[in-house]
Amino acid sequence: MTIQCCMCHKIEVAGEWTQSATTPNGLVSHTYCPVCYSRAQVAIRTEQARARARHELNLVGA
Numbered sequence: 045m046t047i048q049c050c051m052c053h054k055i056e057v058a059g060e061w062t063q064s065a066t067t068p069n070g071l072v073s074h075t076y077c078p079v080c081y082s083r084a085q086v087a088i089r090t091e092q093a094r095a096r097a098r099h100e101l102n103l104v105g106a
């Protein structure tokens with residue numbers, strides 16, 4: 045089974061994430077590579093902070 049990053053489409057080969065020149069054959073499991081995983085975490089935290097700020101504004105307005 046091939047492990048492929050769902051964001052940058054790199055594939056994991058023996059613990060290394062490399063840009064694949066070809067489409068993987070057979071079963072492909074999608075996940076985040078370490079770089080895209082940390083990017084996704086930052087995006088989630090940003091969105092959480094934005095949602096919290098919106099919530100606090102709503103409380104002030106009520």
Ligand SMILES: [Zn+2]
Nearest residue numbers: 049052077080
């Ligand atoms: Zn990636």
